[in-house]
Amino acid sequence: MIRDITIGQYYQTESVIHRMDPRFKIIATMVFIISIFIFTNPYIYIVASVFLGICIALSRVPFKFMVRGLKSVVMLILLTVIFNMFFIQGEPLFHIWKITISKEGVETAAYMAVRLIILIIGSSIMTLTTTPNQLTDGLESVMKPLKLFRVPVHEIAMMMSIALRFIPILMEETDKIIKAQTARGASFEDKNMIKRVKSLVPVLVPLFVSAFRRASDLAMAMEARCYRGGDGRTKMKPLKYHRVDFVGYVVIIIYFACIIFTGIYAHYLPFGEGL
Amino acid sequence: MQLIVDHLSLQYNKGLSTEVKALDDVNLVINEGDFIGLLGHTGSGKSTLVQLLTALLEPTSGTIYFEGEDIFDKSYDRRKLRSKVGLVFQYPEHQLFEENVFEDVCFGPRNLGLDRKSVELRAYEALKKVGMPDELFYQSPFDMSGGQKRKAAIAGVLAMKPEILILDEPTAGLDPQGRDEILGLLRKMHDEDGITIILVSHSMEDVANYVNRIVVLDSGKLLYDDKPRAVFANYKKLEEIGLSAPKVTYVMDALRASGIEVPEDIITIDEAAQAIIKALS
Numbered sequence: 387m388i389r390d391i392t393i394g395q396y397y398q399t400e401s402v403i404h405r406m407d408p409r410f411k412i413i414a415t416m417v418f419i420i421s422i423f424i425f426t427n428p429y430i431y432i433v434a435s436v437f438l439g440i441c442i443a444l445s446r447v448p449f450k451f452m453v454r455g456l457k458s459v460v461m462l463i464l465l466t467v468i469f470n471m472f473f474i475q476g477e478p479l480f481h482i483w484k485i486t487i488s489k490e491g492v493e494t495a496a497y498m499a500v501r502l503i504i505l506i507i508g509s510s511i512m513t514l515t516t517t518p519n520q521l522t523d524g525l526e527s528v529m530k531p532l533k534l535f536r537v538p539v540h541e542i543a544m545m546m547s548i549a550l551r552f553i554p555i556l557m558e559e560t561d562k563i564i565k566a567q568t569a570r571g572a573s574f575e576d577k578n579m580i581k582r583v584k585s586l587v588p589v590l591v592p593l594f595v596s597a598f599r600r601a602s603d604l605a606m607a608m609e610a611r612c613y614r615g616g617d618g619r620t621k622m623k624p625l626k627y628h629r630v631d632f633v634g635y636v637v638i639i640i641y642f643a644c645i646i647f648t649g650i651y652a653h654y655l656p657f658g659e660g661l
Numbered sequence: 662m663q664l665i666v667d668h669l670s671l672q673y674n675k676g677l678s679t680e681v682k683a684l685d686d687v688n689l690v691i692n693e694g695d696f697i698g699l700l701g702h703t704g705s706g707k708s709t710l711v712q713l714l715t716a717l718l719e720p721t722s723g724t725i726y727f728e729g730e731d732i733f734d735k736s737y738d739r740r741k742l743r744s745k746v747g748l749v750f751q752y753p754e755h756q757l758f759e760e761n762v763f764e765d766v767c768f769g770p771r772n773l774g775l776d777r778k779s780v781e782l783r784a785y786e787a788l789k790k791v792g793m794p795d796e797l798f799y800q801s802p803f804d805m806s807g808g809q810k811r812k813a814a815i816a817g818v819l820a821m822k823p824e825i826l827i828l829d830e831p832t833a834g835l836d837p838q839g840r841d842e843i844l845g846l847l848r849k850m851h852d853e854d855g856i857t858i859i860l861v862s863h864s865m866e867d868v869a870n871y872v873n874r875i876v877v878l879d880s881g882k883l884l885y886d887d888k889p890r891a892v893f894a895n896y897k898k899l900e901e902i903g904l905s906a907p908k909v910t911y912v913m914d915a916l917r918a919s920g921i922e923v924p925e926d927i928i929t930i931d932e933a934a935q936a937i938i939k940a941l942s
Contacts, residue, residue, distance in 0.1 A: 559755070562750065562752075562755050563755045563756070565712065565717045565750070566748075566750045566755040566756040567756060567768075568717060568743070569715050569717060569743055569747070569748040569750070569818070570743075570756065570768055570769040570772060570817060570818060570821065571740055571743055571744060571769055571772030571773055571821065572768070572772055573740070573772070587758065588756075588758045588768065591758035591759075592754060592755055592756065592757065592758050595754065595758075595803060596754055596755075599754075
């Protein structure tokens, strides 16, 4: 169960996408997400899916990995679909008991589901091909303009990189604690809700104790290295754009133009009337 | 009471590029009264094997029989297995959670569904057995020293009265005194109470001094399963897989090379001292 969560997990391999600058990847992901939300028509999703497919192929990350990331949000997608289907009113399609399912409801639900799936796969390409360190470096640099508004950009980036770094550690630890308590006869599958919540105490207490211990160790280690925030701090590996990133920007602009073009002229395409 | 490991294999991340064979066709019989040292380099599959022995993991193929029953059978009651095969993990911090040591040790027997009196009696006995001083019974486990935490964790498993006790690196990170205490404790439990013990360890000295059988794993495969002397005689091969023999074996080797007649199968310091005295007199 714990092994299935891929959000924030880096997949090590050698590919064009892996080599790209994290700043580009963050901006490209943002453009991609915007692109699937500005228009509501099936052709957009075809263009986006094709683009996504090319990116997946270029990234050399097995498709299975991306799908595994989807598993953890299946509930969210399901809920969105159900709410959209049942509560959007319009031209009635059919009735189940007292609930009317409308044509608009089904359409919106389908759009939402596809959007969410594309969105999650799209952003997991970024997280799977970028190490957490690169990612936060990139974010810090992309968010830099916010410093004008006194947003503590460096501190946010540092907090994020620490949090990201600790996700796998704490997950592994949880796994070990669960095993240690299971070996002592603990059961986490009781049917009684209250008992089930109670059975989590032997897992949560050691987990919190260890998280606090790690946090204090880390703080100590940072202080021992004279860490004092972001001002005047230089980087061991400063971010630098390469040719592949400029090509990337051109590609993403072309992609965005395609999306806008498809969105505006969708009604000229076959079956496009009414869009 | 016998544990039979039958053609046991386990692959992590099956079908992915990161596929790892953690265990590869391991066969092993653990008899009543054994004191086994389980050796292997990091990543050799030791931890995987001990977790399989307590059914905390599922094998990819093969199985384990305990008292003639397949422990991976759907209908098998794993709680029963865990009450008889106890596993103490390396870090006591992973299992201590109650406000005081006594309550923590009660956790195991309470999970067995015993009544309050027997739970507390067992906890008391277990804490006494590991030599926990009375005044620490109601201390928070988080305030104790490393060695005491280790003892509390062992007591927590011991209170379930296991017939087989498996310990994953119980001496890692302890000072020499704490280490001797824990190992002496294990020997006492083995000799006096007849508990079968499996000791996972990195330290050749610990193993040579205490166990009566050594199992060596290398990249998931069973390499040796023999008496300590017989296994350490292959120290060249052990070095190849990132292990070594006890240091005295090397001293004896050097002595033999310089012409002093000492026997080849010496693995403990006491034996070495005797042999050197004998050779020199």
